[in-house]
Amino acid sequence: MYRWWRISLRPLSPFLVAGRRITPNYYETLDYIPGRILKGAVARAILESYGGTPEDGSAAATWVGPELDESLCRPEWRNWVRSFSEILFSDATPFGAGRPPSTLLVCKNDPSHPPVDDLPDRFRWRVGGERPDDGRVPENRDRSCPVCRGRLERWKEGWRFPDGHERAGHSAHVQKRVFTRVELDDWRQTHRDGHLFSLAAGIPEAAVEGKAEPLIFQGWIRAPEDADLQLPKGMRLRVGAYVGVGLGLMEVEVRPEGSGERRGWTDRGDWVDATGDRSSIPVVLQGDCLYAAGCGTERITSVAEDRAAYAAWWKQRPSAIPAPDSLTVLFAAVQYESRYPFVAGQPGVRSMRPLWYWLGGSLFVFAVSDPSEAPVLVQWVEALCRDGVRSDVEVPGARFWDRGEFEETSGGTERAWTPVRIWSSR
Numbered sequence: 526m527y528r529w530w531r532i533s534l535r536p537l538s539p540f541l542v543a544g545r546r547i548t549p550n551y552y553e554t555l556d557y558i559p560g561r562i563l564k565g566a567v568a569r570a571i572l573e574s575y576g577g578t579p580e581d582g583s584a585a586a587t588w589v590g591p592e593l594d595e596s597l598c599r600p601e602w603r604n605w606v607r608s609f610s611e612i613l614f615s616d617a618t619p620f621g622a623g624r625p626p627s628t629l630l631v632c633k634n635d636p637s638h639p640p641v642d643d644l645p646d647r648f649r650w651r652v653g654g655e656r657p658d659d660g661r662v663p664e665n666r667d668r669s670c671p672v673c674r675g676r677l678e679r680w681k682e683g684w685r686f687p688d689g690h691e692r693a694g695h696s697a698h699v700q701k702r703v704f705t706r707v708e709l710d711d712w713r714q715t716h717r718d719g720h721l722f723s724l725a726a727g728i729p730e731a732a733v734e735g736k737a738e739p740l741i742f743q744g745w746i747r748a749p750e751d752a753d754l755q756l757p758k759g760m761r762l763r764v765g766a767y768v769g770v771g772l773g774l775m776e777v778e779v780r781p782e783g784s785g786e787r788r789g790w791t792d793r794g795d796w797v798d799a800t801g802d803r804s805s806i807p808v809v810l811q812g813d814c815l816y817a818a819g820c821g822t823e824r825i826t827s828v829a830e831d832r833a834a835y836a837a838w839w840k841q842r843p844s845a846i847p848a849p850d851s852l853t854v855l856f857a858a859v860q861y862e863s864r865y866p867f868v869a870g871q872p873g874v875r876s877m878r879p880l881w882y883w884l885g886g887s888l889f890v891f892a893v894s895d896p897s898e899a900p901v902l903v904q905w906v907e908a909l910c911r912d913g914v915r916s917d918v919e920v921p922g923a924r925f926w927d928r929g930e931f932e933e934t935s936g937g938t939e940r941a942w943t944p945v946r947i948w949s950s951r
C-alpha cells in the first residue's frame with residue numbers, strides 16, 4: 526500500500542524552472558515545478574551525495590536505481606534510494622494552490638468577487654439536452670457577476686487556493702525579474718550577434734491578493750507505505766536550470782500528509798445538487814497529466830471520437846479497482862500543452878516527439894453505459910482520488926537536437942503521476 530507525503534520548497538534564490546524559450550534569446554521560468562523536474566532535483570541531490578568516486582574504482586552514478594549502494598549515500602537519502610523507482614511526485618505549485626477548472630469564470634471588474642463555474646450549465650445543455658432559459662448556448666451566454674453584475678471572463682492566470690484552505694478563493698502570482706546578459710566579442714569589444722539574452726527568472730516572492738509574501742511551492746509525493754521520507758531540518762535542494770550559478774536553491778521539507786488534507790475529494794454532493802444527476806461523476810486533475818507522446822495528427826477528430834479516446838485512456842491506467850468496461854466520458858474540458866523534455870536518466874537525450882500533457886484543472890465527466898456497472902464506477906473514481914492517476918509513456922529519444930541535426934537514439938519511459946479529485950462548486 527501507499528502513503529502520501531507533502532513536500533514544501535521555499536526558494537532562497539531566483540529560479541529558472543523548465544526555461545521556456547519565448548524568442549530565440551529570451552527564456553522565462555514556469556511559475557510552478559512540474560513533478561518530473563522535482564524528481565530530477567531529488568535524484569541530483571542523491572547522486573551528488575553518493576560516496577562512490579572514480580579514485581576508488583567505482584563509476585560515477587548517473588541514475589538512481591537499485592544498483593546504488595545505499596550505504597554510500599548520505600543517511601537522509603537512504604530511505605529514498607531504496608524505493609526511488611516507486612516514489613511518485615506531483616507538480617509543486619505556489620502554496621499548493623491549483624489551476625482552476627477551465628469552466629471557472631471570474632468577475633472582470635473585481636476578480637475577488639465569487640467566481641461562477643458554468644460546468645453544470647454546460648453539462649445539462651450538452652448531455653441533458655436541456656434548453657437554457659434564454660435560448661442561447663451556455664458558452665455564448667452573457668453571464669454576470671453575482672455581486673456587481675459585471676461581465677464574467679475565463680480565469681486566465683494565477684493560482685487559486687482551494688476550498689478548505691485558509692485563503693480559499695484567493696489567488697497567488699509568482700513574481701519574475703528579467704536578467705539580461707551580454708557576451709562581448711573579445712576582438713571587436715562589441716556584443717556578438719545572438720549572444721545577448723534575457724532570463725525572466727522567478728524570485729522568492731509571490732503576490733497574494735496584491736500583497737507580497739515569501740513564496741512556497743507545495744506538492745504531493747506518493748511512496749510505498751514503509752518508506753520514511755522525512756528529511757532533516759534545513760535541507761536544501763537545487764531545482765531547475767542554471768543551478769551551477771546559484772539559481773534554484775530551495776529549502777525543502779517533507780512531512781506525512783495530514784488526515785484532513787484531501788477531505789472532500791471523493792464527495793459527489795455538489796455535483797448532485799448542481800445537476801440532479803446521480804449517474805455521472807466529474808473528476809478534476811490537480812496537476813499536469815501526461816497523456817501521450819506523438820506528433821499530433823492532421824486528421825480532424827470529432828468530439829465523440831475525442832471522448833472515446835479519453836475513455837480508452839482512462840481505462841488503461843493502472844488502478845486498485847479496475848475501470849468499468851462500459852466507462853464513457855460524457856463531457857470533457859481539457860487544456861493541452863506539448864513539451865520536448867530531456868529523457869529521464871539519459872543525459873543530453875531529448876524526446877523526439879512532443880509529450881502531450883493535459884494541464885491541471887482539466888476535467889472529465891464519467892459515466893457507464895451499462896447501468897449494472899454504476900457501483901464499479903463509484904469505487905473506481907474513489908480509488909483514483911485515493912491513489913492518483915499514473916501514466917507511463919514510451920518516449921523515443923534523439924541526441925544533438927540543436928541546430929536542426931539529430932541522431933535517433935534509445936529513449937525511455939516517461940512517468941507522470943497526478944492527484945485527482947471530484948469536482949466541487951467551490
Ligand SMILES: [Zn+2]
Pocket residue numbers: 632633634635638670671672673674675
Ligand atoms: Zn463583480
